[in-house]
Amino acid sequence: MAATRTASRACEIFTTLEYGPAPESHACALAWLDTQDRHLGHYVNGQWLKPEHRSSVPCQDPITGENLASCLQAQSEDVAAAVEAARASLENWSTQPGAIRAQHLTRLAKVIQKHQRLLWTLESLVTGRAVREVRDRDVPLAQQLLQYHAVQAHTQEEALAGWEPMGVIGLILSPTFPFLDMMWRICPALAVGCTVVVLVPPASPTPLLLAQLAGELGPFPGILNVISGPASLGPVLAAQPGVQKVAFCGAIEGGLRLLIQEAVWDETMRRLQERMGRLRCGHGLDGAVDMGARGAAARDLAQRYVSEAQSQGAQVFQAGSEPSDSPFFPPTLVSDLPPASPCTQAEVPWPLVVASPFRTAKEALAVANGTPRGGSASVWSERLGQALELAYGLQVGTVWINAHGLRDPAVPMGGCKESGSSWHGGQDGLYEYLRPSGTPAWIPYLSKTLNYDAFGLALPSTLPAGPETGPAPPYGLFVGGRFQAPGARSSRPIRDSQGSLQGYVAEGGAKDIRGAVEAAHQAAPGWMSQSPAARAALLWALAAALQRREPNLVSRLERHGVELKVAKAEVELSVKRLRAWGARVQAQGCALQVAELRGPVLRLREPLGVLAIVCPDEWPLLAFVSLLAPALAHGNTVVLVPSGACPIPALEVCQEMATLLPAGLVNVVTGDRDHLTRCLALHQDIQALWYFGSAQGSQFVEWASAGNLKPVWVNRGCPRAWDQEAEGAGPELGRRAARTKALWLPMGD
Amino acid sequence: MSAHQQGTELDLSWISKIQVNKPAVLRRAEQIQARRPVKKEWQAAWLLKAVTCIDLTTLSGDDTASNIQRLCYKAKYPIREDLLKALNMHDKGITTAAVCVYPARVCDAVRALKAAGCDIPVASVATGFPAAQTHLKTRLEEIRLAVEDGATEIDVVINRTLVLTGQWKGSDFIKTSTGKETVNATFPVAIVMLRAIRDFFWKTGNKVGFKPAGGIRSAKDSLVWLSLIKEELGDEWMKPELFRIGASTLLADIERQIYHHVTGRYAAYHDLPMS
Numbered sequence A: 001m002a003a004t005r006t007a008s009r010a011c012e013i014f015t016t017l018e019y020g021p022a023p024e025s026h027a028c029a030l031a032w033l034d035t036q037d038r039h040l041g042h043y044v045n046g047q048w049l050k051p052e053h054r055s056s057v058p059c060q061d062p063i064t065g066e067n068l069a070s071c072l073q074a075q076s077e078d079v080a081a082a083v084e085a086a087r088a089s090l091e092n093w094s095t096q097p098g099a100i101r102a103q104h105l106t107r108l109a110k111v112i113q114k115h116q117r118l119l120w121t122l123e124s125l126v127t128g129r130a131v132r133e134v135r136d137r138d139v140p141l142a143q144q145l146l147q148y149h150a151v152q153a154h155t156q157e158e159a160l161a162g163w164e165p166m167g168v169i170g171l172i173l174s175p176t177f178p179f180l181d182m183m184w185r186i187c188p189a190l191a192v193g194c195t196v197v198v199l200v201p202p203a204s205p206t207p208l209l210l211a212q213l214a215g216e217l218g219p220f221p222g223i224l225n226v227i228s229g230p231a232s233l234g235p236v237l238a239a240q241p242g243v244q245k246v247a248f249c250g251a252i253e254g255g256l257r258l259l260i261q262e263a264v265w266d267e268t269m270r271r272l273q274e275r276m277g278r279l280r281c282g283h284g285l286d287g288a289v290d291m292g293a294r295g296a297a298a299r300d301l302a303q304r305y306v307s308e309a310q311s312q313g314a315q316v317f318q319a320g321s322e323p324s325d326s327p328f329f330p331p332t333l334v335s336d337l338p339p340a341s342p343c344t345q346a347e348v349p350w351p352l353v354v355a356s357p358f359r360t361a362k363e364a365l366a367v368a369n370g371t372p373r374g375g376s377a378s379v380w381s382e383r384l385g386q387a388l389e390l391a392y393g394l395q396v397g398t399v400w401i402n403a404h405g406l407r408d409p410a411v412p413m414g415g416c417k418e419s420g421s422s423w424h425g426g427q428d429g430l431y432e433y434l435r436p437s438g439t440p441a442w443i444p445y446l447s448k449t450l451n452y453d454a455f456g457l458a459l460p461s462t463l464p465a466g467p468e469t470g471p472a473p474p475y476g477l478f479v480g481g482r483f484q485a486p487g488a489r490s491s492r493p494i495r496d497s498q499g500s501l502q503g504y505v506a507e508g509g510a511k512d513i514r515g516a517v518e519a520a521h522q523a524a525p526g527w528m529s530q531s532p533a534a535r536a537a538l539l540w541a542l543a544a545a546l547q548r549r550e551p552n553l554v555s556r557l558e559r560h561g562v563e564l565k566v567a568k569a570e571v572e573l574s575v576k577r578l579r580a581w582g583a584r585v586q587a588q589g590c591a592l593q594v595a596e597l598r599g600p601v602l603r604l605r606e607p608l609g610v611l612a613i614v615c616p617d618e619w620p621l622l623a624f625v626s627l628l629a630p631a632l633a634h635g636n637t638v639v640l641v642p643s644g645a646c647p648i649p650a651l652e653v654c655q656e657m658a659t660l661l662p663a664g665l666v667n668v669v670t671g672d673r674d675h676l677t678r679c680l681a682l683h684q685d686i687q688a689l690w691y692f693g694s695a696q697g698s699q700f701v702e703w704a705s706a707g708n709l710k711p712v713w714v715n716r717g718c719p720r721a722w723d724q725e726a727e728g729a730g731p732e733l734g735r736r737a738a739r740t741k742a743l744w745l746p747m748g749d
Numbered sequence B: 001m002s003a004h005q006q007g008t009e010l011d012l013s014w015i016s017k018i019q020v021n022k023p024a025v026l027r028r029a030e031q032i033q034a035r036r037p038v039k040k041e042w043q044a045a046w047l048l049k050a051v052t053c054i055d056l057t058t059l060s061g062d063d064t065a066s067n068i069q070r071l072c073y074k075a076k077y078p079i080r081e082d083l084l085k086a087l088n089m090h091d092k093g094i095t096t097a098a099v100c101v102y103p104a105r106v107c108d109a110v111r112a113l114k115a116a117g118c119d120i121p122v123a124s125v126a127t128g129f130p131a132a133q134t135h136l137k138t139r140l141e142e143i144r145l146a147v148e149d150g151a152t153e154i155d156v157v158i159n160r161t162l163v164l165t166g167q168w169k170g171s172d173f174i175k176t177s178t179g180k181e182t183v184n185a186t187f188p189v190a191i192v193m194l195r196a197i198r199d200f201f202w203k204t205g206n207k208v209g210f211k212p213a214g215g216i217r218s219a220k221d222s223l224v225w226l227s228l229i230k231e232e233l234g235d236e237w238m239k240p241e242l243f244r245i246g247a248s249t250l251l252a253d254i255e256r257q258i259y260h261h262v263t264g265r266y267a268a269y270h271d272l273p274m275s
Helices: A003-016 A027-035 A076-095 A098-114 A116-127 A131-154 A179-192 A205-215 A231-239 A262-276 A296-311 A361-369 A384-393 A426-431 A510-528 A532-548 A550-559 A564-584 A620-633 A648-660 A673-682 A695-707 A725-729 A731-736 B012-016 B022-035 B040-052 B065-076 B081-086 B103-116 B136-149 B160-164 B187-204 B219-232 B250-263
Strands: A042-044 A047-049 A056-060 A067-072 A163-165 A168-173 A195-200 A224-228 A243-249 A256-261 A315-318 A332-335 A352-358 A376-379 A398-401 A434-436 A477-479 A482-484 A491-495 A501-506 A589-592 A601-607 A610-614 A637-641 A666-668 A688-691 A712-714 A738-744 B054-057 B098-101 B122-126 B153-156 B173-175 B209-211 B245-247
Touching (some): A003 B040, A027 A067, A027 A116, A042 A076, A076 A168, A076 A195, A076 A224, A076 A231, A098 A116, A098 A131, A098 A179, A098 A205, A116 A205, A131 A179, A168 A179, A168 A231, A179 A195, A179 A205, A179 A243, A179 A426, A195 A205, A195 A231, A205 A224, A231 A243, A256 A262, A256 A361, A262 A332, A262 A352, A296 A315, A296 A332, A296 A352, A352 A361, A361 A384, A477 A510, A477 A648, A482 A648, A501 A648, A510 A601, A510 A610, A510 A637, A510 A666, A510 A673, A532 A564, A532 A620, A550 A564, A550 A620, A550 A648, A564 A620, A564 A725, A610 A620, A610 A673, A620 A637, A620 A648, A620 A725, A620 A731, A637 A673, A648 A666, A673 A688, A673 A695, A688 A695, A695 A712, A731 A738, B022 B219, B040 B054, B040 B219, B065 B098, B065 B103, B081 B250, B098 B103, B103 B136, B122 B136, B136 B153, B173 B187, B187 B209, B187 B219, B219 B245, B219 B250, B245 B250
Parallel strands (some): A168 A195, A195 A224, A256 A352, A332 A352, A376 A398, A398 A738, A610 A637, A610 A688, A637 A666, B054 B098, B054 B245, B122 B153, B173 B209
Antiparallel strands (some): A042 A047, A042 A224, A056 A067, A163 A434, A315 A332, A477 A482, A477 A666, A491 A501, A589 A601, A601 A738
């Protein structure tokens, strides 16, 4: 018996009362790696795939550096094989009744429950995260996600009638992701009937384990396929025929920014430092440890940030001291960082917290909203009114009040600004993988010849083309509530169906777009704060005005070659649409009930901000109104580029808007569509862009909008049946015209 | 027991400013039970520490001199000698912190402890335990008599009428409850109390002790309580001077755990001396 050794130690410990290690064995993780001979391949169509002649990358323990296994680096053929497998199983999977899919997901949840120790041990071992985090938070949440989405699958036929699964979904994960991020995305995709191909960075065994558990379940082997390969294969995945959507999860730094009101600065800092002193860093697989390590790269990043912050005059508090060569980075509190320093703008790396003071709630809001990040935030205050005011004002996807980091599968999680515009969890998460029934599948179209630098750059010169025949259309760019002359001081001719000149419209350019967006931003706060009833009233007034203008509008459309009957119908339908959207304006929010929380979680719908719309050429009046109405109804301000061939009906509508609507609410800029599209897509302060034009234009819009990650909606050159209720006034328009915010209100006293 | 502290002027504004974020407290309470497992020789050492913090209690209607004597003997020898020897702790004077009895049994306890040659204090519950709904005169007399009989610590039950009308008193220790309620020592309650102790210490420099009582039966629980104190207040509070556990059956479970640590086997009920 090793009594004497432990005996002397017991004596010592009796005095010091230190914690001691509580190590979890990683034997099961190593045993699983051994079943693959420590050489992991890909998992495709229910089987391990280990193609030859592939390079491999070692998977190392981030704390000890020990080599655990080697993982293959995929090549394009592997990606193609995986997509093929996903496509082959799509037919079967998506046509199953929802109840069958629900059953399958529930079985997967049970399998995870049975093998949870292996899962959490492997994840903790490979990523270095504290095992208690993975065991107590991630794994149960993964099971809950599967259960929740099983329920959604079960009720899909009734609840989501009119929507069908998109098809094969590609998922690209970043090197620092936890496997839970993958679960957030594959659960809704699988539940609604899509099949998934996941591209993980090499040296990520946990997704492969999950794929194996899913694949061995039985009848649907090809629904989840995992390939490990470099990020350069991302475009390959996106370009595969059959892949309908690619979800990309970027790297998330784990640091936090803390804004503390000056009056409670000292108290808060004291308590924070006291608590930090109690945090324990250690090997991830030690059950008594709060934080593990995330590898050398993360450590160096944190160190660099701290050194830079110090050189910029910040105070740094670190609980405990680690030798500089240790893989662990202690929890660090940075304060007194000057607001103008580059560190304040940069993302805070894990495990740092940057604390800054503020004087008033208004200042705090400005500081918090003054970053390009829009993920989540928590507000701590005893005053409910103040907390709610801040919660509503913060430009983020999730707000917790007097809590932080709470997650539930039923509550949508997402963001705005540069945190992306897609959602996981809740109903919003489901819609990411659905499209309206009957929409044709998207064929990937990538014009290799499209020159992004040249598209829409040149402004063609327009020359006079003779006298106008018939009544002159309203002239100018409708910006800031009135008609203004274009910056370029030139005009373009609009011809009617006979070829004769109907009139001239202004040639808008970059400066005009800038002015229009500015005017829209100025009008935004006022419009956002209008009550739903006020917005409805305005839309109804506009509808009435349009009705009065009917003869005028009909004649414009007739000159464009539209038959009298059709033109009348178009105007009538436009009026009806305005009234319909007016009626649909309600503050859309609902309270969700969450499993482990007492208290409501509110799902709020908020305006996006400034919405830019490039209207299609078909249905020049109806499409214009059908796009304008939902955007306004949801509280956005708008910049529109009307139909190129027939912009005059839109200008007629502007004449009514000039008297009825607040200035800047709606702005209409005519001109060369490609050029204006370019200006809008490259503009960093537009919150969303809807483009209905050419396929090339669509491609450009998607490429350019990545600059500020604004959500885009493009038609890829396909005309839309605007007169049909489903396409012209369906729920899809309403969904895209606003964004969601989850507001958590834990209760208890 | 530490030296009697000076205390401070009663400042009711301190109380009115208190805010408790209950959902957060509940979350912390849940966390604390899972976050700091203590294993092997660390566990053995911590359990011995827990033993030295126990107020070995008997508060039954049928207490007599004989069971008091057994209790006091157990207080002096809480863990079997050979087990302590195996841990090399047999000469460290491991006893419980105190013995806690009803006022009428203080005499018996003092006599039994003297016979066992043990100098640990006798604590008495007093002031109309457990409801404290007796006259002030008798409550004070109870305390006087207990002290006369030899008690050196008194567990006072506060007058809840006074509390509900905002008239507070000070003390050296705060205790979660009498131990006779339906809900006694729970972690959320403890967290709030410990934070209050910490705030008081930060404001005045005075250290107030903490005693959870009622419902603490398993050795695992005692470890969680110790780690809670360590996390919230720090190592200085993990001593009998500032931390007591009011318990009776806890000791048996701790002894069983130590038996398992030393021998690798699970003890039968009759393997260990009863208290």
